[in-house]
Amino acid sequence: MGSAFLARAMKLPDVQAHRAARPFRLTRVGVTGVVKPLRVSRHGKPNHLVGSFDVFVDLPAAQRGTHMSRNIEVVNRVIDEHVRKESASLEDLASGIVHALLERHEYAAEAEAQVSVDYFRERRTPLNQAPTLERYGLFASAIALRDGAERRTVGVEVTGMSACPCAMEGSRTILAQRGHAVEGFPTITHNQRNVATLMIEAGAGASVEADDLIDMAEASLSAPTYELLKRGDETALVMHAHEHPRFVEDVVREMLHHVVTRYPSLPADTLVVARSEAEESIHKHNAFAERAATLAELRES
């Protein structure tokens, strides 16, 4: 740049006119990474959670100038107001935010709110039935249009374990070749942390419980994992996982099967995303499988 750089610095551009020269519509304008404490009350029992929000509205081509700083200000205020109230669910909270945004951003045709939290449920360990508090990822979003249409998403992320069926067959073959009687019980294989994700997006009327999604995703893995395992629990868990060896592909197909069975009356245009990512113990990278489809497509297959 050099001297031309400083030369340009001598006179101020006419900012407003300049900006008027780029009259493009914007798909999403808003904030990311807003972190707030919030309360979700389920069955009369409050959950205290820490939510991370991304919230957007669209912006027509004509909208520009001093209004722009107001966009962000209004988004921040609406988030602030809504987290101070108790919500019935994360998706209700997201829905409340997008409707308030459409009211106050009179020029916006569309508003979107996403929120994710760490969420905890009490589980029982496999053998001793000892209580243990387990962490799950919870995600909800709402997109509302000016014309009244609304779509809501509920998603969960479950960290469990997957054991590889292929290497188990390989180890059985080798052990048999060495003269061991290895039929009738599981032989060694690699196993690892596996993050199963299940998301369902439907119209505002559809009812999907996050707790159900967690149960379905967790049951689709080779085994759940636990923060606390007492004497005997660890072995019981390892046995269970090896008796249910699963590829990432299997984990996804299990989840899809659960969803199709569990929600016979959800609308055909309901969108389902099921994903399994295995943090492979034999590789430095992950194995990954995913299906994204409407319930109509899943019901056909």
Add this chain to the structure above:
Amino acid sequence: MGSAFLARAMKLPDVQAHRAARPFRLTRVGVTGVVKPLRVSRHGKPNHLVGSFDVFVDLPAAQRGTHMSRNIEVVNRVIDEHVRKESASLEDLASGIVHALLERHEYAAEAEAQVSVDYFRERRTPLNQAPTLERYGLFASAIALRDGAERRTVGVEVTGMSACPCAMEGSRTILAQRGHAVEGFPTITHNQRNVATLMIEAGAGASVEADDLIDMAEASLSAPTYELLKRGDETALVMHAHEHPRFVEDVVREMLHHVVTRYPSLPADTLVVARSEAEESIHKHNAFAERAATLAELRES
């Protein structure tokens, strides 16, 4: 689970039959987070880069059983073979991978490869014209279908600076009220790191240079940033940024203007994503703006 858990552990499920019961197609099966050194040669000059790969194929409903472990093995082998060769560009490398996958995964209808790298270009500091090596994010992907169709994406991520026009007007008003003559030069405002992202997805024939995208995204910010600023450079940079104050919305619209002007002959169905995320110095969260549209849509506005 308890005793039922152990009871179930007594007999091995018939894994193959079990899996047959969930005959769902999978959209994406593959690997994520594969990191490899690679060489891209531009204008006869090799760039040594470290690429992070996510690579997938789809999987028909009928495909199951022992083939599954092979999926991952073939994906890994194809990546390994391709990074050992020199490529003309990241998108050529991605394209080579997806075509090799379609050849070796005879049942796949679709293959997808994504790769991202840190990329460096020599810049000159604003006042002293001192050379400084600047880092940019580079991203490329290719998706190929069995029927021959292919789409490629080239994307860049540029870290620069944005200065807020609204707070500058506010400070000018307050300083004027206090009796200062503040017309004719920029007054104080908040400024911050701003990450501008620009991605273009087109058919395999279209030619988009990553270097051009970097130049367009960098020019759309209030100012570039530099790893090295010598005496005088810092002030020159601050002056430049404050003479080009921009909201995140402005940064996106600048990028869109550059793209529409620069690529008059790219096909109408070319997809453009332009995004600006400001790590606000006055907030703990980020401000965000984005447009995703076809070139046809952008040319109309």
Add this chain to the structure above:
Amino acid sequence: MGSAFLARAMKLPDVQAHRAARPFRLTRVGVTGVVKPLRVSRHGKPNHLVGSFDVFVDLPAAQRGTHMSRNIEVVNRVIDEHVRKESASLEDLASGIVHALLERHEYAAEAEAQVSVDYFRERRTPLNQAPTLERYGLFASAIALRDGAERRTVGVEVTGMSACPCAMEGSRTILAQRGHAVEGFPTITHNQRNVATLMIEAGAGASVEADDLIDMAEASLSAPTYELLKRGDETALVMHAHEHPRFVEDVVREMLHHVVTRYPSLPADTLVVARSEAEESIHKHNAFAERAATLAELRES
């Protein structure tokens, strides 16, 4: 490896004997990344927080064999028990954990617990005095020895803003050279997010309130930041920051000054760490300053 690899696989090593051959003491054995909801009650008002724990004991050289899996089990159980109770502070929670560990790990000479949380406090915006909930990082740890000695650490991380004094002087000079009267008010400079960290480690008897550390760190920056800024607040904040321009070095020295003044009666061997990291808006990297010293050293300077 090849065939030697498989050859070795033919006979099982005597695992216990093998391990006896490496009788090294271990400094820290335990768990990292345990995430749990917890309640801290301050002035009778409960705070619901999500804590991330790292917890360790040491292990003598003689300790080996089947006891090892028990180490992790006991650590997990102690964390689980303590988060189910309400604590008076994060450091009390950490202290409770380490004392329980010394009781149950009879061979350990030392136990250590660290916990970090996102923590929220209500602030008022600079001009409108509107309430806004602000996020802070909170960290506490306790290390206890078998002989009774205990050290506790309380630390905070405050995200605020720093404005550069040097570039402000540079811009003033250039504007003056251009004939503008720029004395008596702040001129433009680069400003950015600045993360100020302040940690105090003292004997178990010392009383340090995390809220006080937050106040001191926040006051040491050019300005606090707010999640919500109403009309006029943004300009007031920008004015305040530019009237308190600070290098990272200044931010650290301000914190040290506050600590020395605020804690005249804390023991001389109290350890203080003060750190400021500016996410420079003119660079792609961060500027950093830090002091680690005892109160005795700080009182001398």
Add this chain to the structure above:
Amino acid sequence: MGSAFLARAMKLPDVQAHRAARPFRLTRVGVTGVVKPLRVSRHGKPNHLVGSFDVFVDLPAAQRGTHMSRNIEVVNRVIDEHVRKESASLEDLASGIVHALLERHEYAAEAEAQVSVDYFRERRTPLNQAPTLERYGLFASAIALRDGAERRTVGVEVTGMSACPCAMEGSRTILAQRGHAVEGFPTITHNQRNVATLMIEAGAGASVEADDLIDMAEASLSAPTYELLKRGDETALVMHAHEHPRFVEDVVREMLHHVVTRYPSLPADTLVVARSEAEESIHKHNAFAERAATLAELRES
């Protein structure tokens, strides 16, 4: 703050005088997160790497005012100059940087440079001996004092696999109770990704090869991991890991044993840090073990 806030904003503080009031020494002043391409030449063969740098000097209490912005400028310039030259090793590069800093920061008593890279080595798969490029983390630092003393650190991070000995004994017991003959071969257990870290800090004269540290850390795990496993390799790897079951404690002790054996002539005050972190497949958190000690201490045990 409110009106007092704006009231304070009316008059500029005397910045220089203000700063003089806090004459604290600073332990570390510099930059973090500087990313640069660099070349390290080993045995005449250049490695092209991408380094991330943190670089600091100390600052005496008397040093303040306009010199401070120069600190960062000089640090940036020295990094820039040194990455443009080829180095014999990462620690040589770090050493070159700290000596140049002491020359140009005449008031600094101490300088420190840290650099980390992704590093790749060709390995052979366990059964097929197929070549595969594996990723390792490499870290080096140098600290030099004005009086001539210098310490250098070389560290490596190796991602491999650990299989739990305890759960293996548990599964053997249960399978035996069910009447299976399970002596003479490994039974099922949980296994997982395990990140082994090995760092050695010694005086400037000591010679420690990063490649040797990688070999020692990798050999201390239950098994290495590979990005590419051909038919048969996967089973061979799983067999090997289960024939070398190891707790995190075992992995650390193996590394310590290797270090003591490999470096009989390194000085007694050489510092060794060995660490193993297992991303437990049965838990959502990690298991961790570590030893930090001098070679003198390790040689005694």
